[in-house]
Amino acid sequence: MSKGLPKRSEDYSLWYNELVKRADLAENSAVRGCMVIKPYGYSIWEKMQAQLDHMFKETGHTNAYFPLFIPKSFLSKEASHVEGFAKECAVVTHYRLKNAEDGSGVIVDPEAKLEEELIVRPTSETVIWSTYKNWIQSYRDLPLLVNQWANVVRWEMRTRLFLRTTEFLWQEGHTAHATKEEAISETVQMMQVYAEFAESFMAMPVVRGRKSENERFAGAEDTYCIEAMMQDGKALQAGTSHFLGQNFAKAFDVKFATKSGGLDYVWGTSWGVSTRLMGALIMAHSDDNGLVLPPKLAPxxxxxxxxxxxxxxxxxxxxxxxxxxxxxxxxxxxxxxxxxxxxxxxxxxxxxxxxxxxxxxxxxxxxxxxxxxxxxxxxxxxxxxxxxxxxxxxxxxxxLLEEIQENIYQKALKFKEEKTTEANSWTEFQEILDKNGGFVSAHWDGTSETEEKIKELTKATIRCIPLDQKEEAGACILTGNPSKGRVLFARAY
The missing domain is CATH 3.40.50.800 (Anticodon-binding domain)
Known part of the structure; x- marks a missing residue:
């Protein structure tokens, strides 16, 4: 049981790994980098899934399912998308095995090579937009509001149960709209849905914001996100919602007849959360005695x-x-x-x-x-x-259950507030990161070069540009160049 569970203050990483295993949530599988989600862990995920699914349907979305395999040529159609995922893709090259002639076991049949390799989906934008081309002809077909619950594969070298595994479970919403304004409104709406779920059900306070260009989803014009603070002072991206512009519509030639009789490309969004939320739930609330579950998600x-x-x-x-x-x-x-x-x-x-x-x-x-x-x-x-x-x-x-839910949230909110600090100089910025951790609110000059340099020097990234960011003249903590407002930096999972 909890006897001998490592203390968070002594080894947070070991505490987390041991707690996941001892609480019967998940374990490492025979396949390196993949996990087995055990019944108790999966029952928590089912509670999350059921509530999110209800919230999606309340906002007009319906579920569908798309193929696990994606033709390699699809990923080539949107340049920034393929560049963002190329290093994480698992590739299927053959479709058959055969017994080795020397009796040593099965081998890949060299005669069974695929004409075109297939990618095990790292995300589904390409295969879904190739499908939408057949579904959308007129403004009457819009908006198209679809979600799918699925698994995805992103090849990872360093894995941790729930937080980063080669295969994980998630949902991904993919919507198509007649106007840019509708698509942006959808993107913001789904970010708010995620925030409401995190705060009202996970009892986990989050910061709502937009990603910097460097941190944006590959293929998106803008990414909105919710960021949470874990008990070790590291941030965790808990959900993202992407405004895709017309990028994928153009890549897959998805056009529609407008009300005025013209022809235009549709506007797209995509948004998703994954079993990473399980890791967030554990790290945001649990203690040295084990899990602390908010009643709304407790099996x-x-x-x-x-x-x-x-x-x-x-x-x-x-x-x-x-x-x-x-x-x-x-x-x-x-x-x-x-x-x-x-x-x-x-x-x-x-x-x-x-x-x-x-x-x-x-x-x-x-x-x-x-x-x-x-x-x-x-x-x-x-x-x-x-x-x-x-x-x-x-x-x-x-x-009491209502009181417990609220108490867990308020405790996490107090911690997040205590771990959010303003820095007004480079020295102060570094000291806060090293001594206190958490979110550091600081001025940034808005350039990718400065962002990359700060990351290189401190391992801290811009977690988000808060939606409630105030226009505030200041000087970038690193370069001293003019800044329009503060952004949130943190070391993160």
Whole structure:
């Protein structure tokens, strides 16, 4: 269980890796760089997926599915796109195996070479826009609002469970519009959807902003993003939404008949979040005892643990426990009654603490006599005895779950604010990064050269140009050249 879990303050990376494994979220697979998402981890992802899918559909989007394989020639059609992904692509060159003549096993059949190599999708803009050419002829076909849930492959040399793996799960939205204004509005809307999900469901405060040209998605004219702060002072990009302009429409000749009778290229967007959100959830809230899950995303919100010495005691406790569980389920609260007799209560307490269950109820023989139960909160590790004669337990649990959700958010918000610092000189900028970490709000002269130099010298990148950036005359922290406003720098995952 959590015994022996490394401390965050001593080795944050080791703490994270061990927690992912011990909490039964994921493990490394037999394929280097890939992961197995275990049932408990996948159940959290399913909760995320279900809520996001609902939010997408509320904004008018529908789901579809597109091929895993992309013809190599497709990636050549949009120059900046292929340049951005070329080094990460897995390539299929043959379509058949055969037994080796010397009996050593199977080999690639040299006679089965593909006429054109196929790319295992790193992202789907190209294959989707080649399809949209057949779907869009007139302004009546627009807007086209499509999302897909899928897996993608981006070849990675250094991997970490959930945060960076060769194969990962995600959703990618791809929309087509009649005007530039509509497409930009869609891009901003989906960034706001991601922000609402992060803050209201993940209990994770984020900064909304735009990426610098250097950090922009390959093939996009503008990228909007949400950036989150992890407990080790590093930033994490939690979601991106891209205004593609007419770049992919031109690359794949996707035109439409306008209302005025003309012919024009459509305007596009794409946007996505991935299982990286699982890593964000873990690193934003968890502690040295294990996971801390916000109730809205916890697969099990309440666990009931009986304390008994005999089957007769368990039988009596079970009657009350099952009544409580039934009432909670009727309120839409997920609950588990753990009546296993193969583990002691103390072991179960440690297990559920490690797995981040928001509320734990303990019931023993004395509780039955006194008509009480013990409630333990995961976020504060506090306990209280509830008198069932004077309290409405179900209402209390409902309110407690809301309180826990809000408390987790406020704790993360306070941390983010404490880790956001202004720097007004190069020396101050470096000192903040080295001593405090976090977001550093500083002036930048707007050039790619300066941005690259700062990255080279400090390993800090421009995480975003905040949407609420104020026009403020100042001098770039590195060059001293004029700046129009502050941007957020940070070292990041």
């Amino acid at each position: 099990i919100q309440v666990v009931i643990v009986p304390i008994f010495k005999s089957e007769e005691e368990l039988e009596k406790i079970s009657i009350q426990a099952k009544e409580i569980a039934k009432s909670l389920k009727e309120k839409g609260i997920s609950v588990k009654f753990d009546d296993r007799d193969t583990y002691k209560p103390g072991w179960k307490f440690a297990e559920y603490e490690l797995k981040g269950i928001p509320l734990r109820i303990a019931i023993g023989p004395r509780d039955l006599e006194n008509q009480t139960i013990e409630l333990a909160r995961r976020d504060t590790l506090s306990k209280e005895t509830v008198d069932l004669k004077t309290s409405n337990l179900i209402n209390k649990i409902e309110h």
